[in-house]
Amino acid sequence: MNSPRRILCVEDDQDICELLGILLSRAGYEVKSAPTLEEGFNLARKESFDLYMLDQMYSDGTGLELCRRLREFDSFTPILFFSGHASAIDRDRAMEAGAQSYLIKPDDLGIIVDTAGRLTAER
Numbered sequence: 001m002n003s004p005r006r007i008l009c010v011e012d013d014q015d016i017c018e019l020l021g022i023l024l025s026r027a028g029y030e031v032k033s034a035p036t037l038e039e040g041f042n043l044a045r046k047e048s049f050d051l052y053m054l055d056q057m058y059s060d061g062t063g064l065e066l067c068r069r070l071r072e073f074d075s076f077t078p079i080l081f082f083s084g085h086a087s088a089i090d091r092d093r094a095m096e097a098g099a100q101s102y103l104i105k106p107d108d109l110g111i112i113v114d115t116a117g118r119l120t121a122e123r
Contacts (some may be wrong), residue, residue: 004030005050005120010040010066011082012058016105020053020082020112027113037061041069049077050120054099056083056090064097071098078119082112 007024011017012035021031032047034040037058044052052070054063067079079099083090084106091102100122101115108115 004028005116006030006032006048007051007053007116007120008040008043008047008049009033009053010035010037010058010063011053011055012036013055019109023109023113024116027117029116035059037063037066040066044070044074051116052077052079053116054079054081054083054094056081056085056094064093067094067097067099078122080112080115080119082108 007029009017009020009031011020011033017033021033024031032043034043037060054066056063063081063083070079081094081099081102082105084104086104094102100119103112103115
């Protein structure tokens with residue numbers, strides 16, 4: 001039996017974090033969460049994940065900063081931004097920092113499981 005795909009969800013909004021955890025767990029993923037940039041970075045350094053989900057803003061930094069730091073030691077694991085920052089500039093900057101996909105809160109919630117599936121299947 002295959003072990004479930006693992007997702008690290010770095011999200012500071014507890015309600016969104018719980019909702020994402022429920023949706024992704026029901027789809028068969030194991031979800032680990034962290035509320036800050038530093039906690040997310042430390043988890044990513046210690047454990048193996050199949051997908052990183054990031055937001056744009058944290059109390060201790062930005063999602064772009066976290067994305068760049070993740071890419072310094074892990075150039076392969078896909079990164080998905082799920083953020084309320086909806087401009088094309090935000091999306092472009094995330095992609096330049098190393099992300100593979102960018103979804104908008106809350107509009108794209110309905111496609112987050114499919115997007116996670118596509119990104120983890122490409123690994």
